[in-house]
Amino acid sequence: MSKVLLMGQSNVGKSVLFNRLAGARATVSNYPGTTVDFDKGRMRIEGQDVEIVDIPGSFSLEPKDRAEEVAVKMLEETKGATVVCVIDSSKVERGLYLALEIIEKRHSVIIALNMADVAKDANINVDAERLEEILGVPVVPMVATRGEGLKELVSRIREAVPVEIEGIIKNVGGKSGTSSHS
Amino acid sequence: MWEVKVERALTADERWDLVDKITKEVVKVGAYKPGLRDALASLTVNPWTGIPFAIAVLYGFWTFFGEFAGLFTDGFFVRIFGTHWIPWLSGALEGLPDWLFTILVGDRAVFAEDFVGDPCFAAGGVLTTGLFMPFAVVLWAVIALFLVLAILEDTGYLPRLAVLVDTVLHKIGLHGFAIVPTLVSLGCNVPGVTATRLLETRKQRFMMIALLGVFVPCGAQIGMMEELIPGLIGWVFLTLAIGYLGFGWVLNKIWPGESPEILMDVPPYRAPQWSNILRKTWSRTRHFLMVAVPFVLLGCAIVMVLYATGAMDTIASGLEGFLAAVFGVPADATASLVVGFLRKDLAIGLLPIDAMTNYQVFISVILLTIYFPCLATFAMLLRELNWKEILATLGFLIVTIFVFGGILHLIGLAGGWY
Amino acid sequence: MEKKLSEMDYEEEGTIKGIEKGFREKVAGMGIREGKEVKMMTKQPIKGPVVVEVGRSNTSLGMGLAAKILVEVKR
Numbered sequence: 001m002s003k004v005l006l007m008g009q010s011n012v013g014k015s016v017l018f019n020r021l022a023g024a025r026a027t028v029s030n031y032p033g034t035t036v037d038f039d040k041g042r043m044r045i046e047g048q049d050v051e052i053v054d055i056p057g058s059f060s061l062e063p064k065d066r067a068e069e070v071a072v073k074m075l076e077e078t079k080g081a082t083v084v085c086v087i088d089s090s091k092v093e094r095g096l097y098l099a100l101e102i103i104e105k106r107h108s109v110i111i112a113l114n115m116a117d118v119a120k121d122a123n124i125n126v127d128a129e130r131l132e133e134i135l136g137v138p139v140v141p142m143v144a145t146r147g148e149g150l151k152e153l154v155s156r157i158r159e160a161v162p163v164e165i166e167g168i169i170k171n172v173g174g175k176s177g178t179s180s181h182s
Numbered sequence: 183m184w185e186v187k188v189e190r191a192l193t194a195d196e197r198w199d200l201v202d203k204i205t206k207e208v209v210k211v212g213a214y215k216p217g218l219r220d221a222l223a224s225l226t227v228n229p230w231t232g233i234p235f236a237i238a239v240l241y242g243f244w245t246f247f248g249e250f251a252g253l254f255t256d257g258f259f260v261r262i263f264g265t266h267w268i269p270w271l272s273g274a275l276e277g278l279p280d281w282l283f284t285i286l287v288g289d290r291a292v293f294a295e296d297f298v299g300d301p302c303f304a305a306g307g308v309l310t311t312g313l314f315m316p317f318a319v320v321l322w323a324v325i326a327l328f329l330v331l332a333i334l335e336d337t338g339y340l341p342r343l344a345v346l347v348d349t350v351l352h353k354i355g356l357h358g359f360a361i362v363p364t365l366v367s368l369g370c371n372v373p374g375v376t377a378t379r380l381l382e383t384r385k386q387r388f389m390m391i392a393l394l395g396v397f398v399p400c401g402a403q404i405g406m407m408e409e410l411i412p413g414l415i416g417w418v419f420l421t422l423a424i425g426y427l428g429f430g431w432v433l434n435k436i437w438p439g440e441s442p443e444i445l446m447d448v449p450p451y452r453a454p455q456w457s458n459i460l461r462k463t464w465s466r467t468r469h470f471l472m473v474a475v476p477f478v479l480l481g482c483a484i485v486m487v488l489y490a491t492g493a494m495d496t497i498a499s500g501l502e503g504f505l506a507a508v509f510g511v512p513a514d515a516t517a518s519l520v521v522g523f524l525r526k527d528l529a530i531g532l533l534p535i536d537a538m539t540n541y542q543v544f545i546s547v548i549l550l551t552i553y554f555p556c557l558a559t560f561a562m563l564l565r566e567l568n569w570k571e572i573l574a575t576l577g578f579l580i581v582t583i584f585v586f587g588g589i590l591h592l593i594g595l596a597g598g599w600y
Numbered sequence: 601m602e603k604k605l606s607e608m609d610y611e612e613e614g615t616i617k618g619i620e621k622g623f624r625e626k627v628a629g630m631g632i633r634e635g636k637e638v639k640m641m642t643k644q645p646i647k648g649p650v651v652v653e654v655g656r657s658n659t660s661l662g663m664g665l666a667a668k669i670l671v672e673v674k675r
């Protein structure tokens with residue numbers, strides 16, 4: 001594993017999570033040719049030093065401003081990276097939209113189902129285990145501000161794998177896509 | 183046969199279809215009664231309640247700023263520098279040759295028995311005023327501004343403020359979110375320029391950068407104004423705000439390009455995270471220190487060299503007639519205006535305030551704000567804009583100085599305030 | 601009754617019926633799409649932006665953009 005990218009829509013808690021993971025060793029960097037800044041740091045995964053990047057928030061991979069453009073570029077440029085896709089548990093729907101876009105591009109994805117506390121207060125229940133079954137990638141519920149779920153996330157980062165979107169469609173009982181390729 | 187793995191991209195509709203199927207299985211939404219937080223969320227974005235709230239917030243912002251900066255500057259550093267550091271240093275370095283003493287410590291006249299005034303500002307040396315201004319005055323103002331800004335950011339208030347001001351700002355071709363680079367610039371214009379990335383089009387970014395560079399005073403200047411001309415600060419802000427909106431309106435009319443409307447997620451309120459806030463404040467402050475301190479020290483050195491060699495008198499007398507004719511600024515203020523190219527806080531510190539009328543001080547401060555972005559901001563601007571935009575910004579700058587400065591001059595004459 | 605999102609009144613609710621092409625993709629990631637329920641949260645004076653709630657998220661849109669969205673309003 002070369003790099004860990006934190007991706008997600010804005011205000012899902014990416015930066016809080018980043019601070020928890022990278023600790024004090026973070027630095028602010030600038031994406032070449034732009035003024036878009038992002039945080040970069042290092043974290044330890046199973047005794048190994050790995051670079052971690054807090055990508056600017058993006059609602060989808062169809063950018064609507066410069067920061068989003070950079071987010072998309074950074075994702076494209078780091079093909080071998082593991083993507084921690086951060087989702088707000090109280091807004092799973094739109095978080096999943098971005099997660100699926102990333103999965104379709106065949107990145108290794110692990111899902112951080114953040115803001116579990118907010119979802120609970122709003123009386124929204126998310127079945128993380130079932131979601132993991134459907135997607136075929138690790139799904140970890142967490143509360144980044146309190147550090148809950150952090151250990152599990154780190155210990156499962158290596159389980160992140162690229163998956164076929166067709167498989168996901170099958171898992172929810174849909175037909176396996178409209179176009180076939182062999 | 184072989185399975186060829188290709189990326190299979192869904193259309194937006196197919197993807198939503200899939201999202202719906204997944205969420206139907208994994209998400210159960212129970213009944214929810216909106217609480218206090220939701221009430222607050224809608225009250226603060228509703229114009230009739232939100233605008234008074236915004237004014238209260240900004241007023242609180244301002245009060246905090248004054249108290250915080252005052253606590254450190256007047257309560258602590260003025261004493262340290264004024265009664266300990268500067269007298270000690272001037273004594274210790276007394277044996278140095280005149281020119282070196284002038285550059286490091288400052289004008290010898292300040293240390294004479296009969297000097298009245300504050301040696302912190304008046305000395306002017308690199309190791310006296312050069313250290314005093316960034317660390318004792320400006321730093322605390324900048325920290326206070328960045329701290330409040332980080333709190334507003336982390337609680338989720340800024341997007342609501344953006345919605346409220348979009349009503350006005352969109353009329354001049356900007357975006358409600360232009361309030362963010364504007365507020366950041368009140369701390370320091372350099373990260374303010376960076377923050378313009380939030381705006382969508384080149385036109386909006388260009389307009390924003392031009393307006394920031396010209397009309398938004400930075401925390402350093404504000405800190406100095408708060409310290410030296412607290413009574414005039416309200417007028418200065420009001421005047422600059424009028425300029426910002428008025429010239430923004432004109433720029434929007436003449437500069438080609440698109441000004442798309444606001445399209446923005448408005449997140450719910452959240453309890454602020456202190457670790458987040460402190461980290462953000464610290465990282466911005468550190469950046470500010472690295473950018474500003476070398477310029478202030480360099481600025482002090484250059485000014486003192488200019489004084490020591492007599493070059494300042496030549497420059498000042500060259501510009502004197504011109505400045506007096508166009509803006510009604512007295513000759514004594516010319517040196518300060520020259521320094522403004524390097525650091526505006528330093529320049530304000532050098533204004534001969536006691537020798538000018540209130541209106542002359544007022545117009546000098548306005549001129550200092552609008553006439554040239556500080557070097558660090560200018561460097562950012564060169565990096566951010568293309569040549570056409572850079573030339574346009576300079577043109578805008580020159581036109582603004584003459585038009586705006588000229589109008590203020592005329593108003594002052596008409597009012598008989600000179 | 602159908603009307604544009606920009607014409608909805610304060611606190612009025614409805615279901616999104618259609619979104620103009622080109623704009624549709626832009627707002628997709630924000631969860632705004634056909635079939636979703638929408639509520640008008642605030643309208644700013646003098647043609648300022650609106651804030652609408654869709655799927656427990658609030659989004660602010662300028663009047664011109666809001667006019668690209670068609671809503672079946674609840675009576």
Ligand SMILES: Nc1nc2c(ncn2[C@@H]2O[C@H](COP(=O)(O)OP(=O)(O)O)[C@@H](O)[C@H]2O)c(=O)[nH]1
Nearest residue numbers: 010011012013014015016115143144145452455
């Ligand atoms: N209640 C709660 N708040 C959170 C959680 N994670 C982040 N936040 C808050 O959500 C807001 C946005 O977080 P931030 O990390 O800046 O989001 P980003 O835009 O994704 O980087 C901040 O006010 C955080 O304190 C969480 O798990 N629970």
Ligand SMILES: [Mg+2]
Nearest residue numbers: 014015016057
């Ligand atoms: Mg962030």
